[in-house]
Amino acid sequence: xxxxxxxxxxxxxxxxxxxxxxxxxxxxxxxxxxxxxxxxxxxxxxxxxxxxxxxxxxxxxxxxxxxxxxxxxxxxxxxxxxxxxxxxxxxxxxxxxxxxxxxxxxxxxxxxxxxxxxxxxxxxxxxxxxxxxxxxxxxxxxxxxxxxxxxxxxxxxxxxxxxxxxxxxxxxxxxxxxxxxxxxxxxxxxxxxxxxxxxxxxx
Numbered sequence: 001x002x003x004x005x006x007x008x009x010x011x012x013x014x015x016x017x018x019x020x021x022x023x024x025x026x027x028x029x030x031x032x033x034x035x036x037x038x039x040x041x042x043x044x045x046x047x048x049x050x051x052x053x054x055x056x057x058x059x060x061x062x063x064x065x066x067x068x069x070x071x072x073x074x075x076x077x078x079x080x081x082x083x084x085x086x087x088x089x090x091x092x093x094x095x096x097x098x099x100x101x102x103x104x105x106x107x108x109x110x111x112x113x114x115x116x117x118x119x120x121x122x123x124x125x126x127x128x129x130x131x132x133x134x135x136x137x138x139x140x141x142x143x144x145x146x147x148x149x150x151x152x153x154x155x156x157x158x159x160x161x162x163x164x165x166x167x168x169x170x171x172x173x174x175x176x177x178x179x180x181x182x183x184x185x186x187x188x189x190x191x192x193x194x195x196x197x198x199x200x201x202x203x
Contacts, residue, residue, distance in 0.1 A: 054081055057199040062094040062143050066117075067200075069147045070163075077166040078200050079193075083173035084163065086193030087181060091119045097141040107133070107140035117146045118181055125153065155180050170194070 054076070056067055063085065070084055091114070092098050099105050100113025100121070107115060107130060114121040120129050132149040133140035140146070150156055162168070162176030170193055177189070 051076060052202045054078060054200045055203050057201065060094060065143055066147065073151060075163045079170055079197055080163045080173045082197035082200060083170060083177055083193045085196040086189050087177045088117055089192045090187050090189045092117050096143045096146050117143065118150060
């Protein structure tokens, strides 16, 4: 027995001694639903809005790489980025194979003073760069190795919240830079940072 017969219970009308089953309202409604065309459901895909990116005017390859790297790691404030760049310029002029005093030499040949982008000086931090490079299978004198190393350091992690806080002043971010680098000479850090700030633009 079909479901139609079950639902209607065969409403019967007798005409001339014969019986004719009449469909119930429920059957008519079910028929109309069953015969209605199925509408195609289209999934709406909302593309995420990309974060604005800062680019530098007349940047060297190493300056541009550092700027990109810091943005990839969640720092997007213009002044924060400028302060990071200004401090690296003060430390090394963005020369990853520079030993304190100015010599451009391999990592293992820098026997005293700081080395690299941020002039790693203490034994623990200098040796840490070498271990990181060995683990990565890369050169400790390369910019990508040094950038990937610096964000693993405790000093960086303790200062990171400042750099990731948007809308603050040069002085606010410079305090983070001091916690990160522990410099002995302030030098032109503020001047360099302001220069980078003026050379950054959104794309």
